[in-house]
Amino acid sequence: MTPRVAQMGLGAFSLLFFAFIYAPLLIIIVYSFNSNPVNMMLWDHFTLEWYTGLFGLSERGPEIGDQNRSLYLESTDQMLHALRTSLTVAAFTTTIATVVGTATAIALNRFRFRARRFYNGFMLLPMMMPDIVLGIGLLIFFVTIGLNLSIVTIIIGHCTFLISYVFIVVQARIAGIDPALEEASADLGASEWVTLRKVLLPQLAPGILGGALLAFVISMDDLVITYFIAGTESTTLPVFIFGMIRRGVKPEINAIATLMILASVIIAGFGLWLRARKTD
Amino acid sequence: MLEIRGARRIFTTPEGGKVTALDRVDLNVDENEFVTLLGPSGCGKTTLLRAISGFEMLDGGTVRLEGADLSKLAPFRRPINTVFQSYALFGHMSVARNVGYALEVRGVDRAARERKVSDALETVGLSDMGSRRPSQLSGGQRQRVALARAIIAEPRLLLLDEPLSALDRNLRQQMQLELKALQARLGIAFIFVTHDQEEALTMSDRVVVMREGRIEQIGTPREIYRHPRNRFVTEFIGETNIFALTVDRIEGDLARARTAEGTCLSLPAAGRSRGEAVTAVLRPESLHPGAEGIAGTVMRSVYLGSDLVIFVRPEAGGAEIRVTTRDGADAPMTGDAINLAYDPAVIHILEDR
Ligand SMILES: Nc1ncnc2c1ncn2[C@@H]1O[C@H](COP(=O)(O)OP(=O)(O)OP(=O)(O)O)[C@@H](O)[C@H]1O
Ligand SMILES: [Mg+2]
Numbered sequence: 001m002t003p004r005v006a007q008m009g010l011g012a013f014s015l016l017f018f019a020f021i022y023a024p025l026l027i028i029i030v031y032s033f034n035s036n037p038v039n040m041m042l043w044d045h046f047t048l049e050w051y052t053g054l055f056g057l058s059e060r061g062p063e064i065g066d067q068n069r070s071l072y073l074e075s076t077d078q079m080l081h082a083l084r085t086s087l088t089v090a091a092f093t094t095t096i097a098t099v100v101g102t103a104t105a106i107a108l109n110r111f112r113f114r115a116r117r118f119y120n121g122f123m124l125l126p127m128m129m130p131d132i133v134l135g136i137g138l139l140i141f142f143v144t145i146g147l148n149l150s151i152v153t154i155i156i157g158h159c160t161f162l163i164s165y166v167f168i169v170v171q172a173r174i175a176g177i178d179p180a181l182e183e184a185s186a187d188l189g190a191s192e193w194v195t196l197r198k199v200l201l202p203q204l205a206p207g208i209l210g211g212a213l214l215a216f217v218i219s220m221d222d223l224v225i226t227y228f229i230a231g232t233e234s235t236t237l238p239v240f241i242f243g244m245i246r247r248g249v250k251p252e253i254n255a256i257a258t259l260m261i262l263a264s265v266i267i268a269g270f271g272l273w274l275r276a277r278k279t280d
Numbered sequence: 281m282l283e284i285r286g287a288r289r290i291f292t293t294p295e296g297g298k299v300t301a302l303d304r305v306d307l308n309v310d311e312n313e314f315v316t317l318l319g320p321s322g323c324g325k326t327t328l329l330r331a332i333s334g335f336e337m338l339d340g341g342t343v344r345l346e347g348a349d350l351s352k353l354a355p356f357r358r359p360i361n362t363v364f365q366s367y368a369l370f371g372h373m374s375v376a377r378n379v380g381y382a383l384e385v386r387g388v389d390r391a392a393r394e395r396k397v398s399d400a401l402e403t404v405g406l407s408d409m410g411s412r413r414p415s416q417l418s419g420g421q422r423q424r425v426a427l428a429r430a431i432i433a434e435p436r437l438l439l440l441d442e443p444l445s446a447l448d449r450n451l452r453q454q455m456q457l458e459l460k461a462l463q464a465r466l467g468i469a470f471i472f473v474t475h476d477q478e479e480a481l482t483m484s485d486r487v488v489v490m491r492e493g494r495i496e497q498i499g500t501p502r503e504i505y506r507h508p509r510n511r512f513v514t515e516f517i518g519e520t521n522i523f524a525l526t527v528d529r530i531e532g533d534l535a536r537a538r539t540a541e542g543t544c545l546s547l548p549a550a551g552r553s554r555g556e557a558v559t560a561v562l563r564p565e566s567l568h569p570g571a572e573g574i575a576g577t578v579m580r581s582v583y584l585g586s587d588l589v590i591f592v593r594p595e596a597g598g599a600e601i602r603v604t605t606r607d608g609a610d611a612p613m614t615g616d617a618i619n620l621a622y623d624p625a626v627i628h629i630l631e632d633r
Binding site: 178180181183184185186187188189190191194198199202203205 | 333335354355356357360361362364366368369370371372381382384385386429430433
């Protein structure tokens with residue numbers, strides 16, 4: 001094979017690869033602008049009504065009738081409520097998981113104590129456990145201790161595994177930091193606390209932010225575990241969408257999905273930008 | 281000023297073995313003194329420095345600074361600063377903030393801090409680099425930042441762990457002179473670590489030669505070079521010729537001695553007795569081509585710029601003798617028969633063999 005052919009082959013392969021990954025997303029985005037309310041796979045014409053509908057800005061035309069309209073508006077309300085729940089859960093879990101995960105990573109890397117390895121392994125376990133097992137386990141646990149399923153149980157549940165994610169990201173970063181930096185700080189007269197604040201945390205910042213973003217995205221996205229531990233009053237967006245699809249696919253789903261893709265891209269872009277910013 | 285007594289540190293390796301990094305080390309450092317720790321890799325130089333700065337706990341012995349026991353004092357409370365081998369500059373801070381760090385954590389107000397930072401930067405010749413990041417500096421400049429950062433709080437004692445090893449030869453020699461000048465100006469004691477004997481000899485008031493956790497010899501560069509105590513120090517401090525000799529007879533103030541192969545040498549008679557076995561050191565620059573002396577053949581020569589090193593095989597046999605001569609038209613050529621003359625007075629006899 002000549003290098004030219006090889007190069008072309010490689011190009012074609014890359015193209016197919018990206019097509020394979022992004023085609024589903026692209027289809028969703030395209031259909032989210034399709035006005036056909038009955039069969040969303042058949043292109044009718046361009047519209048923004050699924051988006052405006054999501055935010056209650058437009059009402060569906062006469063074809064759905066008065067009774068259906070109120071049902072429709074109610075489900076939109078529920079969806080916005082679910083989105084709010086998701087955001088609240090994500091905000092709390094991200095904060096808690098970031099603080100605890102970072103503190104654990106620092107402790108396990110900078111202090112020597114017995115059973116350090118054991119703790120390290122323990123931190124990884126929740127991440128490797130099948131979601132469904134974790135979900136059932138959490139549910140049984142909450143029921144056993146008599147905690148009513150609510151937004152609180154979702155936050156607790158998410159924290160159990162998101163701490164591990166943050167821990168891993170921060171730990172990777174911490175392992176790459178020269179311990180001499182902290183010694184230099186102490187040598188120059190800084191107490192451990194000052195060293196933590198002025199040297200270690202700023203050095204870790206990209207890792208901590210990366211971990212936080214990851215936790216946020218996963219928390220927003222989690223379905224399986226949340227499905228078990230979300231009460232009836234506190235549905236998150238993924239759980240709501242899942243339920244919606246089971247009742248029949250509404251075209252709004254495409255719009256929701258597109259907005260979620262957009263949000264993910266923005267968050268991922270922010271993460272990449274942070275990472276690209278030179279830290280040393 | 282600094283007094284180390286019986287310092288001992290034994291590491292346990294992950295495999296369970298024991299490494300004695302410091303073995304009953306005694307060392308005094310005076311005010312204003314430039315002391316160099318010299319020794320091969322792994323001999324415990326860094327460990328000794330870290331014991332002084334407080335990052336390494338001793339298993340035995342004491343470290344005192346101006347009479348006060350340091351063992352209870354956390355590293356950040358010791359009036360001692362370090363220039364780290366890796367520089368350990370804070371990458372997320374500007375050069376100026378790096379330099380001013382010691383003042384910042386002591387709560388010195390901004391105006392005073394800025395004044396001192398610009399003084400310190402000027403001292404090391406980096407006045408206009410304060411706003412850069414360490415990553416935007418060359419190796420030599422980073423080294424100076426590390427130095428400025430370590431002296432800004434006016435420590436009583438400055439520790440430098442191989443600060444010049446990452447620099448190229450020219451810059452290293454320049455920095456050697458600058459460091460020495462800086463030390464004289466600051467009037468504080470420096471403990472400098474290196475495994476480069478030339479560096480140790482040029483810079484130090486006293487050299488401490490270490491080996492496997494022990495101090496082999498302490499002395500001025502001249503003492504160490506001219507009167508090494510044993511074979512290890514002799515060989516470590518520079519290329520040299522070592523002869524194992526037996527004294528044949530005493531003639532006036534000269535003792536005649538010979539190697540096992542039969543090469544004869546004349547030594548000062550003082551303290552020698554017939555039949556005694558001695559180890560003699562004859563530096564390459566103390567030998568020169570002459571009318572009489574050790575007869576041999578030039579085996580090869582190495583050109584070093586102004587100097588020429590020739591290796592001579594003694595007629596009687598035995599190890600090649602290394603000789604430094606000036607290069608020139610009459611320089612000995614490979615294959616030449618040669619006589620190596622020397623002044624018997626410069627022969628040094630090792631105390632411990
Ligand atoms: N934390 C440690 N655990 C186990 N062994 C150690 C530790 N630190 C140092 N050692 C061992 O102690 C000995 C002395 O180490 P040290 O770092 O003081 O050597 P050094 O003279 O500074 O060498 P170099 O010139 O290579 O820097 C070495 O054999 C080293 O392997
Ligand atoms: Mg060392």
